[in-house]
Amino acid sequence: MSHINSQNLTPSKYTHRYTPRHPLAKEAVSQIEKCERRSQDIVQAMGYPPKHIISACDRLRHVLSSDILGLNATDIDSYFTAHEFLKTLLSVLDIKYDTFAKDIAQIQYDLAHYPYPLPQYHLRAVINFTWSEGANWMSRGVASSKAVAYLPQNIAKMNAAKRELVIQQCLAAHYAEYNGHLPYNGVINGYQLIIEQRHEMVDSIAYDLPQCE
Structure with missing residues (x-):
């Protein structure tokens, strides 16, 4: 959108007080x-x-x-x-x-x-892993990253009913993809939704496993 190239500007005595984000x-x-x-x-x-x-x-x-x-x-x-x-x-x-x-x-x-700043929603699976002796911090980190169930970016702008429906859909999609397919014999026991605002947790909601069709 900008007509002036603002990338890599070196702050000067005229601009050093500004940290533009928009x-x-x-x-x-x-x-x-x-x-x-x-x-x-x-x-x-x-x-x-x-x-x-x-x-x-x-x-x-x-x-x-x-x-x-x-x-x-x-x-x-x-x-x-x-x-x-x-x-x-x-x-x-x-x-x-x-x-x-x-x-x-x-x-x-x-x-x-909408509230400002918008709350941040994070959905994760609660997983029990059986770590082997050869599981170093890197391999454990990769395995643990599978717990993330990604939510759409605009979820904070949805009404409560729509947001709950989307959470259930994302939860079910994650479970269908990873149940029985996790490293280190990982077992999904449930899900947890963390809600943060201003970098602080304001709520936490536990979810059971989705019903298998």
Whole structure:
């Protein structure tokens, strides 16, 4: 999406405070680097008065380092809403808003309909292995990796009924593939769903083995 190659940018005195994660932010940082614009000059051009330059620079850094471009409005002021700040910033940097309008709308939709950050779902089989004396850490690691039952990336955005159905389908598919076919006489005894948010476990659900047809 970016029209400016932002790969392998060497941070300079103009961009070292930013860690862009979204394509729009990478485009903005590339433009800042290209035009050699200081953060205080940018926010001043956006209309901030001198007494609010420091806090505005902090907000600019937050927006350009956020994966959702600061659109969750956790860092706002009396001058701009989260969306207005972004639109004004793009105007000051001579970046066309329409280029990223769809991305911005998607972020706003997700924030309105889903928790942020989205919880992470991990489904694993509970397996008992009979390790032989020759099973080193590498071979054990490979065998243990078979416990992962992969879930679709968008599972956190599904409603509860749909998510449960998909979990059951993934669980059954994993069991059909690995039951009786695991190294070191591995036996699947059940499944466990781990739910994490902000890198912390918030829930754990145990599942029985699927019913064989």
